[in-house]
Amino acid sequence: MTGKLDLDPALVGRARELARRAGRPVVDLARSHTTVSVERAVLRLAGVTGADPDGIPWVNRLVDAVVADVGLGHGVAVPVFDALAREQITDVTLLAQKAAAGSVRFAVPAGKAATAARRAARRAVAAGIRRIDRRRAERERLVTRYGDPRQRPWIYLIVATGDIYEDIPQAQAAARAGADVIAVIRSTGQSLLDYVPEGATREGFAGTYATQENFRLMRAALDASSRELGRYVRLTNYASGLCMPEMATLAGLERLDMMLNDSMYGILFRDINPIRTFVDQRFSRQVHARAGIIINTGEDNYLTTADAVDEAHTVTVSQLLNEYFAHEAGLADWQLGLGHAFEINPDLPESFRLELAHALLARELFPQAPLKWMPPTKHMTGDVFRGNLLDGFFNLVGTMTGQGILLVGMMTEAVVTPWLSDRDIALQNVRYVLGAAGGLHEDFVPAPGGFIQQRAHRVLGEAVELLERIGEQSLLTAIAEGTFGIMKRPADRGKGRDGVAAHEAGYYNPATEILEGGVA
Amino acid sequence: MSAAEVGAAGAAKKIVRPYGDTTGDGMVQVSFTLPVPHDKRAEGAAVQLANKMGIDPAMLVHAKQLGDGFTFFVVYGRVNHLVDLSAVQVVERDFPLLSAKEVNALVKQKLRRKLSVVGACIGTDAHTVGIDAILNVKGIAGEKGLEYYRELKVTNLGAQVSVPELVEAARVERADAVLVSQVVTQRDAHLHNTREMSAAFREAMPAGRRPLLIVGGPRFDETMTGELGVDRIFGRGTTPGEVASYLVHALVTSRKAGRHE
Numbered sequence: 001m002t003g004k005l006d007l008d009p010a011l012v013g014r015a016r017e018l019a020r021r022a023g024r025p026v027v028d029l030a031r032s033h034t035t036v037s038v039e040r041a042v043l044r045l046a047g048v049t050g051a052d053p054d055g056i057p058w059v060n061r062l063v064d065a066v067v068a069d070v071g072l073g074h075g076v077a078v079p080v081f082d083a084l085a086r087e088q089i090t091d092v093t094l095l096a097q098k099a100a101a102g103s104v105r106f107a108v109p110a111g112k113a114a115t116a117a118r119r120a121a122r123r124a125v126a127a128g129i130r131r132i133d134r135r136r137a138e139r140e141r142l143v144t145r146y147g148d149p150r151q152r153p154w155i156y157l158i159v160a161t162g163d164i165y166e167d168i169p170q171a172q173a174a175a176r177a178g179a180d181v182i183a184v185i186r187s188t189g190q191s192l193l194d195y196v197p198e199g200a201t202r203e204g205f206a207g208t209y210a211t212q213e214n215f216r217l218m219r220a221a222l223d224a225s226s227r228e229l230g231r232y233v234r235l236t237n238y239a240s241g242l243c244m245p246e247m248a249t250l251a252g253l254e255r256l257d258m259m260l261n262d263s264m265y266g267i268l269f270r271d272i273n274p275i276r277t278f279v280d281q282r283f284s285r286q287v288h289a290r291a292g293i294i295i296n297t298g299e300d301n302y303l304t305t306a307d308a309v310d311e312a313h314t315v316t317v318s319q320l321l322n323e324y325f326a327h328e329a330g331l332a333d334w335q336l337g338l339g340h341a342f343e344i345n346p347d348l349p350e351s352f353r354l355e356l357a358h359a360l361l362a363r364e365l366f367p368q369a370p371l372k373w374m375p376p377t378k379h380m381t382g383d384v385f386r387g388n389l390l391d392g393f394f395n396l397v398g399t400m401t402g403q404g405i406l407l408v409g410m411m412t413e414a415v416v417t418p419w420l421s422d423r424d425i426a427l428q429n430v431r432y433v434l435g436a437a438g439g440l441h442e443d444f445v446p447a448p449g450g451f452i453q454q455r456a457h458r459v460l461g462e463a464v465e466l467l468e469r470i471g472e473q474s475l476l477t478a479i480a481e482g483t484f485g486i487m488k489r490p491a492d493r494g495k496g497r498d499g500v501a502a503h504e505a506g507y508y509n510p511a512t513e514i515l516e517g518g519v520a
Numbered sequence: 521m522s523a524a525e526v527g528a529a530g531a532a533k534k535i536v537r538p539y540g541d542t543t544g545d546g547m548v549q550v551s552f553t554l555p556v557p558h559d560k561r562a563e564g565a566a567v568q569l570a571n572k573m574g575i576d577p578a579m580l581v582h583a584k585q586l587g588d589g590f591t592f593f594v595v596y597g598r599v600n601h602l603v604d605l606s607a608v609q610v611v612e613r614d615f616p617l618l619s620a621k622e623v624n625a626l627v628k629q630k631l632r633r634k635l636s637v638v639g640a641c642i643g644t645d646a647h648t649v650g651i652d653a654i655l656n657v658k659g660i661a662g663e664k665g666l667e668y669y670r671e672l673k674v675t676n677l678g679a680q681v682s683v684p685e686l687v688e689a690a691r692v693e694r695a696d697a698v699l700v701s702q703v704v705t706q707r708d709a710h711l712h713n714t715r716e717m718s719a720a721f722r723e724a725m726p727a728g729r730r731p732l733l734i735v736g737g738p739r740f741d742e743t744m745t746g747e748l749g750v751d752r753i754f755g756r757g758t759t760p761g762e763v764a765s766y767l768v769h770a771l772v773t774s775r776k777a778g779r780h781e
Contacts, residue, residue, distance in 0.1 A: 173587040188704055205704055205706050205707070205709060270679070271678055420590055420592075421552075421592040424586045
């Protein structure tokens with residue numbers, strides 16, 4: 001801890017312990033359930049690719065066929081590799097095609113057949129995980145060759161035209177203009193699709209579909225930019241929604257560098273079933289850990305629906321929970337882009353000092369994490385001139401409190417999807433602040449017992465109180481009762497609930513086994 | 521449309537021009553990007569565009585190349601267009617603004633049951649910020665949302681609700697009013713979704729039993745109610761109090777909302 005806030009180490013320890021206690025039952029739940037999307041991710045690792053003529057991926061067709069015959073609770077790996085052996089074919093995608101045509105029956109084998117199926121499944125999935133390992137090694141080589149950004153925070157910029165071939169030149173232009181991280185926003189509504197679209201896409205709503213081919217195209221383009229610019233330009237997408245585990249897997253296979261991956265966002269904001277989310281989240285985080293991907297959590301979202309001062313402690317609580325779930329899944333501190341945001345009403349007296357206190361609290365609670373600092377959105381009114389000033393103050397907090405990743409705010413937030421000129425003005429704003437005050441965090445030490453310290457202590461205190469309240473029930477009950485935001489999300493409701501199953505005896509998932517065991 | 525139209529023919533002409541620092545100077549400021557690299561010719565092109573917009577003389581005060589083939593310009597200048605205030609057509613608020621207390625009292629006295637409101641973001645639009653600002657207790661700009669009103673029964677269906685789901689929920693909740701928020705405007709999604717919604721209600725329910733249909737969002741034209749088949753459109757900056765006041769005006773004080781009886 002850098003100690004600018006004089007936080008009580010015992011209280012910080014207590015907060016972490018309470019987060020662990022709240023999160024533990026959820027982890028147990030995640031370890032004893034599977035979902036259709038986890039199983040589809042396993043099949044993707046085992047080499048199933050492509051989609052049927054209607055665009056439904058073969059992994060969906062195959063999982064659906066297995067579920068129809070033997071249910072989901074055994075996992076699909078053993079039934080699929082058992083069927084492969086019986087059909088005497090080696091190509092899993094071909095098996096999926098035959099299964100979709102109804103010419104293959106699935107069973108849960110016993111004895112020698114089961115052992116053989118497990119071994120074959122593990123071999124196939126291990127090959128997929130080794131591909132992820134190779135992509136990670138490749139990233140490390142490229143970072144060594146081209147280097148990391150020269151400054152912290154890294155500058156994170158969004159592109160979102162809906163057309164991957166339009167996104168590419170925009171992303172490259174943004175990188176040239178100073179962006180270190182490019183995020184391709186997904187098409188509105190993709191999070192609620194229960195399949196991953198295939199191929200390069202040119203149409204989307206307020207964003208571009210996340211597909212394996214779009215990932216590959218954009219990563220290749222940014223590799224060219226990295227070469228040109230002499231710094232490794234990172235690529236971000238979303239491991240969220242109903243296909244979270246598959247998104248994580250595809251990101252690992254295509255060397256994406258960061259993924260948005262929050263433990264509760266889908267539950268609270270998309271009404272996705274809580275159990276589905278927690279199961280999918282644990283698997284996706286295990287994949288991210290293996291792939292060397294930095295996750296970005298979504299605490300900024302709480303502040304867009306709740307008051308950024310009254311509810312500041314819910315951000316801290318969510319960060320602590322996200323940290324617990326991330327560590328449990330094997331992510332290291334350097335992979336935790338814990339989120340928070342500059343969303344306090346600017347008309348409130350001392351709003352800037354409150355922002356400083358909250359941002360510094362996150363910095364000191366998670367000293368090794370590359371915190372993700374999110375710009376104002378709620379109080380961007382369409383007055384672009386005031387918006388630009390607000391973004392300048394946002395950038396200033398970012399540099400004064402040592403944030404790791406800075407999402408560039410647009411003065412045209414809430415007006416239009418950013419224009420070329422909006423992005424240029426926004427980057428100019430960032431460059432000015434980082435250039436003029438990049439080292440100010442060295443001099444910025446809040447007065448002992450002063451406004452900023454007091455405010456940080458109060459938020460931490462309220463966070464501990466909330467965690468204590470959660471501890472008395474359970475996290476699932478707390479979510480059901482609307483503790484986070486005012487959305488009430490019972491565990492037996494929400495989208496994607498059909499795709500969840502408790503493990504049967506003999507459930508086997510070779511991916512989890514390898515991800516938890518190390519060697520592929 | 522029940523809203524008052526301002527600017528009927530015959531009103532006295534009142535002419536205004538933009539104001540820079542002197543009455544009648546007509547000064548405006550615009551910025552735009554042209555897809556050309558920055559050189560003398562690009563600057564000439566920017567001035568030509570400004571002239572065509574009616575800005576003459578145009579002062580090019582800033583030009584900066586963006587990336588390879590684009591230049592951003594800021595232009596100040598005198599615009600030669602005039603605005604006739606008497607010819608301006610807008611939808612003005614044609615109902616009294618009530619406090620939460622007044623809303624509750626009127627609903628209780630005159631309707632003698634809770635007024636049922638169902639809200640949703642329809643289609644693929646996942647931006648619940650608008651509907652939440654109007655419905656959630658939290659509200660916006662210091663005004664509490666409709667959930668805060670004791671005499672209103674609010675059902676917020678949230679994001680990405682299909683039109684059939686919305687119609688069904690309106691039926692189940694015996695909705696007096698349906699509020700739909702639309703933020704995403706790519707390919708005019710907000711207009712298509714709204715038309716689909718109003719058509720579905722027209723098909724599902726006879727005229728006398730249909731709930732009041734209200735859409736809101738930052739990019740709607742408030743005069744398009746007829747074209748979209750809705751009763752009211754609320755644009756940018758609408759507050760929950762305005763919506764509540766309108767509900768009382770339309771359902772309680774200016775007509776009998778007794779269609780459930």
